[in-house]
Amino acid sequence: MVSGDNLVFLKSFEKIFKKYEIVRNALILPGKISEYNKVHLAPLNEFRNALFHIFKSLENNKNIEYEHNAALVHYTRAQYDAFEIFINENVLYINTAFNDYDCETVNDIFCKYYDEILPKINELKYSLTVERTQRRKDTEKATELIFDKFEMVADFVSEIDEHKKLLPEETKKRKRKKSVFFLKGSLLALLTGIAVGLIGAICYVLFNK
Amino acid sequence: MMNQISEFEKKFIERLDKLKGLYNEVNNVIILHEYITGEFYLPPIVNFRTFSDLMFFCFKKKDTQKLDIDFQNMEATLNEAGHGTLDSLLSKIIDEIDLITDRFEHEVLERITDNYSEVKLLIKKAKKYVELFINDKKKILNKSFIDSFNEFKEIPKFYDQLINKGHLLNSYQKERDTDKRFSLLNSNIHNLIIGAVSTILTFILINSFAEDILNHLINKNPVDTSPVELNFPIDTNSADTSDFVLLFDSKKDINTLKSRDTVLRLR
Numbered sequence: 001m002v003s004g005d006n007l008v009f010l011k012s013f014e015k016i017f018k019k020y021e022i023v024r025n026a027l028i029l030p031g032k033i034s035e036y037n038k039v040h041l042a043p044l045n046e047f048r049n050a051l052f053h054i055f056k057s058l059e060n061n062k063n064i065e066y067e068h069n070a071a072l073v074h075y076t077r078a079q080y081d082a083f084e085i086f087i088n089e090n091v092l093y094i095n096t097a098f099n100d101y102d103c104e105t106v107n108d109i110f111c112k113y114y115d116e117i118l119p120k121i122n123e124l125k126y127s128l129t130v131e132r133t134q135r136r137k138d139t140e141k142a143t144e145l146i147f148d149k150f151e152m153v154a155d156f157v158s159e160i161d162e163h164k165k166l167l168p169e170e171t172k173k174r175k176r177k178k179s180v181f182f183l184k185g186s187l188l189a190l191l192t193g194i195a196v197g198l199i200g201a202i203c204y205v206l207f208n209k
Numbered sequence: 210m211m212n213q214i215s216e217f218e219k220k221f222i223e224r225l226d227k228l229k230g231l232y233n234e235v236n237n238v239i240i241l242h243e244y245i246t247g248e249f250y251l252p253p254i255v256n257f258r259t260f261s262d263l264m265f266f267c268f269k270k271k272d273t274q275k276l277d278i279d280f281q282n283m284e285a286t287l288n289e290a291g292h293g294t295l296d297s298l299l300s301k302i303i304d305e306i307d308l309i310t311d312r313f314e315h316e317v318l319e320r321i322t323d324n325y326s327e328v329k330l331l332i333k334k335a336k337k338y339v340e341l342f343i344n345d346k347k348k349i350l351n352k353s354f355i356d357s358f359n360e361f362k363e364i365p366k367f368y369d370q371l372i373n374k375g376h377l378l379n380s381y382q383k384e385r386d387t388d389k390r391f392s393l394l395n396s397n398i399h400n401l402i403i404g405a406v407s408t409i410l411t412f413i414l415i416n417s418f419a420e421d422i423l424n425h426l427i428n429k430n431p432v433d434t435s436p437v438e439l440n441f442p443i444d445t446n447s448a449d450t451s452d453f454v455l456l457f458d459s460k461k462d463i464n465t466l467k468s469r470d471t472v473l474r475l476r
Contacts, residue, residue: 044257048258058229112261
């Protein structure tokens, strides 16, 4: 490579490097937030494509900038894919997060779940499909848009996780309350029965005299 | 704005440029794997991500002293990606090649590839490579991937030919079987004709030359001319000698008794 071309290469490689750091974090971040920490193919494939363009730029000095821009687009797509996968997986997680618990209990301790989170998540599902078509036209813009949604979902997930911790204790409390209530009722019925029986016996004795 | 390139940056580009060849070959084997198996093979893609991490981390550090070690690690990652993919590809192909080639004869397979014998040897080598990859992965990873890939390049090509020309193999085999049957039939007919001809010839020969042969054999043995002592009672004066002569009526017998004296003496 000619030294002048080295300069061109380094200049755009610096850009790619900055983008890569952001994208790499985007890939790691979902794993930190949610328990859904799997290796996903789509962003990795974009990494592969980006690397292909970086090496291609070393082959032809005239196309350095063109190839590096292509690599940038692939990294942006990787970022988009990482966010999209995170959202899709967590939409499912949010929807089924409280399936094991009583609706009333959930509503009592975390009413936001039914009032705000679930309606927003349903809206999000529809808007995601629209943004996916947008991605092809302007990847950068689509990634910015999806990042807002990613943040929103990430907030929801952390809120749900916090409240989920409270739920077993709350359920136990409710069960205890219910059993105390049942016991009290039974005792009251028993006492009432005894009392009625006693009064009846007394009345019988008195009237028979 | 950057106007000058540091020593690190210069070396970085140089070393990256050197890795270009290896990267291209690894990419080729991945594409080949996808093309032949129709599957997306994940491990080398994960290796590529690790490679990207190492590359950008090295660029971030800008440590000239550690540049060599970083690039050695990068090369090892690419090497691992390549070997892993090649191993997966070969292990999948070899089994299928064995299944197909077992059904056909060597000559039939040679009609698809001229160098089938070489490919057969290569497949044996590839089996050892796959075995070694399972038992001693480190030993394989220390080898150059490019060398291994170049060594076994013909196997995927052969497999591709087997798959694409597989429909021809059956007809080639049928043709060969028919040819074999015909040649067997031909040789049988040939043998039969030879047998018949030889029988007829022998018969004719014996018939026409038997007499001469016998004569020849007899002539070879000299006739005993010593006087014969007749033990049966013959009265030469009273007996009817014509009866006696009758014994020699046959020309043959007379010919054999060349000596006139003997006859006279008998008389």
